[in-house]
Amino acid sequence: MNAFHLLSELTVFVLAVFVGLEVISKVPATLHTPLMSATNAIHGIVLVGALLVAVVATPALGPVLSILVVFLASLNVFGGYVVTGRMLSMFKPRQTAPPAATDGSKK
Amino acid sequence: MPAGAAESTTQLGIDFAYLVTGVCFIMGLRYMNTPKTARLGNTISILGMAIALAATGIVLDWPAAWWILSIGVGAGAAVGIYAARAVKMTAMPQMVAIFNGCGGGAAAMVASAELLKLHPGTAAIPADLAITSVLTAIIGSISFTGSIIAFLKLQEVMTGRPITYPGQQVVNGLLALIAIGGLVMVTLNIDTLPAFFAALAASLVLGVLFVLPIGGADMPVVISLLNSFTGLAAALTGFALGNNVLIISGALVGASGTLLTLMMGKAMNRSVANVLFGAFGAVKKVEGGPVGSSGSGVVRESSVDDVATMLAYARQVIIVPGYGMAVAQAQHSVRELADQLEKKGVEVKYAIHPVAGRMPGHMNVLLAEANVPYPALFDMDDINPEFPRTDVALVIGANDVTNPDARSSPASPIYGMPILDVDKATQVVVLKRSMKPGFAGIDNPLYELPNTSMLFGDAKSSIDKLVSAVKSL
Numbered sequence: 001m002n003a004f005h006l007l008s009e010l011t012v013f014v015l016a017v018f019v020g021l022e023v024i025s026k027v028p029a030t031l032h033t034p035l036m037s038a039t040n041a042i043h044g045i046v047l048v049g050a051l052l053v054a055v056v057a058t059p060a061l062g063p064v065l066s067i068l069v070v071f072l073a074s075l076n077v078f079g080g081y082v083v084t085g086r087m088l089s090m091f092k093p094r095q096t097a098p099p100a101a102t103d104g105s106k107k
Numbered sequence: 108m109p110a111g112a113a114e115s116t117t118q119l120g121i122d123f124a125y126l127v128t129g130v131c132f133i134m135g136l137r138y139m140n141t142p143k144t145a146r147l148g149n150t151i152s153i154l155g156m157a158i159a160l161a162a163t164g165i166v167l168d169w170p171a172a173w174w175i176l177s178i179g180v181g182a183g184a185a186v187g188i189y190a191a192r193a194v195k196m197t198a199m200p201q202m203v204a205i206f207n208g209c210g211g212g213a214a215a216m217v218a219s220a221e222l223l224k225l226h227p228g229t230a231a232i233p234a235d236l237a238i239t240s241v242l243t244a245i246i247g248s249i250s251f252t253g254s255i256i257a258f259l260k261l262q263e264v265m266t267g268r269p270i271t272y273p274g275q276q277v278v279n280g281l282l283a284l285i286a287i288g289g290l291v292m293v294t295l296n297i298d299t300l301p302a303f304f305a306a307l308a309a310s311l312v313l314g315v316l317f318v319l320p321i322g323g324a325d326m327p328v329v330i331s332l333l334n335s336f337t338g339l340a341a342a343l344t345g346f347a348l349g350n351n352v353l354i355i356s357g358a359l360v361g362a363s364g365t366l367l368t369l370m371m372g373k374a375m376n377r378s379v380a381n382v383l384f385g386a387f388g389a390v391k392k393v394e395g396g397p398v399g400s401s402g403s404g405v406v407r408e409s410s411v412d413d414v415a416t417m418l419a420y421a422r423q424v425i426i427v428p429g430y431g432m433a434v435a436q437a438q439h440s441v442r443e444l445a446d447q448l449e450k451k452g453v454e455v456k457y458a459i460h461p462v463a464g465r466m467p468g469h470m471n472v473l474l475a476e477a478n479v480p481y482p483a484l485f486d487m488d489d490i491n492p493e494f495p496r497t498d499v500a501l502v503i504g505a506n507d508v509t510n511p512d513a514r515s516s517p518a519s520p521i522y523g524m525p526i527l528d529v530d531k532a533t534q535v536v537v538l539k540r541s542m543k544p545g546f547a548g549i550d551n552p553l554y555e556l557p558n559t560s561m562l563f564g565d566a567k568s569s570i571d572k573l574v575s576a577v578k579s580l
Binding site: 002003005006009012013014016017018019020021023024025026027028029030031032033034035036037038039040041042043044045046047048049050051052053054055056057059060061063065066067068069070071072073074075076077078079080081082083084085086087088089090091092093 | 128129132133135136137139140141142143145146148149152153156159160163164166167168169171172173175176178179180182183184186187188190191192194196199202203206207209210212213214216217219220221223224233234235330331334337338340341342344345346348349350351352353354355356357358359360361362363364366367459461466467468469471472475476478480481482484486
């Protein structure tokens, strides 16, 4: 049973790797930093794992470490998405917003 | 899996939600194929994350442990959001590094918890759980401490130069052996706890030691690699917990990190192994003085006014930014200069080397922050044919990626690295702090070419002076 279970998980993993390679190879170099940041936020999904092991009646890690693991994973998720959003909001095509009042007024 | 019918229905629903999350993440990454749709992609990704977290919330033991969740998530969200908002764009590489480390650390801890949960029982730990959880702990720990060292280097708390000592590889090899030995022992159920903690400790130290000898200019490779490590750790956590959404997400991140790592290695014409173990740019190794400098040895210094005139009367100017632009925070001044030049009818383009800066795409983000439209940014392959038709190539804080020795001098340590052909432009202007060699400690014969002139000083103040000089022309 164990071996079958492991194999089906491995199948999911391998297929996901191929999907990942396919999708990522289409991302232009201009967006590589936001891409890293976005995938960074995605691995924040360990928060799901963190909640599953920490938010139980008797967490195996004890209360302090349980809070720490949830803290680290949350930092990863929230920080990752906010920073990605901030970066992406800066990418503008030509002539959308000729930034007002930067011409001579900037010191 | 829980036995009761009601519970298994719940579990079915949760697993379905996780599937939706996986799809959201894939779509989110897919939409990053153009800058136009990338924000939508991020939103879809956030939606996916929210769905997974909400679904997980159903099975949590709220009455017993709500406070763990509130404190952990509350503090994590507060710190994360604050840091993400406050950080300067120039500090983005270290921010990404530290978030990455948090993920790796969390993955290692989750796996440890899963293993420790079983330990008090006398029953043997199943082999698959032992392997996946110990492996997660190893990789997650390396990613955790490795990212912290990368952060410290990028933040310049510690030197960006490689830190080397004799026997470095041997020590690292031994640590890796201890980690693998621990993995084997836990799997065979021999002295499980001590073996596990030995593996954990060895991995934490290994993370530190493996990033120490890697120099600042090689950071794009390291950051990508650490990113893929954390992805792998997250996927392995999924194996340990039997949770598909972790497996899928981790696999996506692992694939992305690996691909970027290979791309960066290729852009430097060096194998990833050479980057990791070569301690490139260590001060001690400059083989026999100046390598292959064919130039006259005479460097021509120019003045702000000369350069301003040269730029203003050019037809096409290509700006070549490097890490020096980031350090001087000169991106806004650069854009202003480009605006002034465009007003005078000069065509301005930007040439971005794949490994310019400290992470993949670093320059693009900085210039985007300064409102440079992304169609003006060109990759190496697209811009190189343009240099011969260009009047002025303006090199701002970039060095090794413009070194013609990489093309022509087989003796040069960077021989074979694809470079930007700035020397083929009619005139080259190099903005540089001083004549100190670049990161790799290699002389750059570009500076001695007859068509090159140097403008010494802080990049930002030099460019600000150029802006006013161009304006007054």
